Amino acid sequence: MNTGTLLALAIALVALACCSAVLLAYGRHSRRQLEARLKRLDSQLGELSAKVALQEPSFSLPLPWTSWTLSASCLLRIRESFAKRTIRTVVECGAGISTLHLARFLAPGGGRLVSLEDDEVWAAAVRRMVEKEGLAEIVTVLHRPLVEHRVLGHSVRWYDVRSPRDLGLDTIDLILV
Structure with a gap:
């Protein structure tokens, strides 16, 4: 828009x-x-x-703001938070327009973003967007299907990740769900 x-x-x-x-x-x-x-x-x-x-900087590709997308006001608060704190490693659950914005927020501090996506086709599309925007040095989009996990005696479907090392990370400063 x-x-x-x-x-x-x-x-x-x-x-x-x-x-x-x-x-x-x-x-x-x-x-x-x-x-x-x-x-x-x-x-x-x-x-x-x-x-x-959030329009500045704008992206060369139009990306949808859907019901799955982090709201623009939430992204704005995250940007303000990044300006106040040292956040270098972020894991995002679900890839899309937020991936590009988060990468731009992390870029000045040399941060890193790992974005998990359960839809393999969408993960590939977001990877192409990341590359086209010149953000591939900052962002890694990983296809991670949703699998059954047991949590407090309940079965839940969540990304197939057991530890930060599964994502190639030693530490995580922020997880966005």
């Missing part, structure tokens, strides 16, 4: 907020309903603002 589109969406959200205020004035909706709507609009506007902030 380009900045112009995001700006148009932000203007539309503000217009919706104004319409909500008018509806309140005419008593068509309860105060509680309008407060809930305004809260949702505020959240959406925050997400749009975060996407605008």
Whole structure:
């Protein structure tokens, strides 16, 4: 999404907020309903603002923001956290647009990102994106299928990784799930 589109969406959200205020004035909706709507609009506007902030630097390939993607506001908070702390080694569970952003956040400090992906085709696609963006020195995208693990007596499906050494790492500073 380009900045112009995001700006148009932000203007539309503000217009919706104004319409909500008018509806309140005419008593068509309860105060509680309008407060809930305004809260949702505020959240959406925050997400749009975060996407605008993450547009620099932009990537040469369009990547989808899906329901599986870390939200733009979450990525923005992670970027702020990286600026305040020494985080050099990150493991990400699930690859995509967040992989490219995380790599850019880690690049100035010489960090490393290992991204786990259970879908082999998507892992290969993300690897190509990483290479095209010139981030292959920082990012390793690994195909790791989901397998059954026993945790506290329960069976759960999770990435086929037993220790950091399985990922070629000695230590991990941050794991993003």
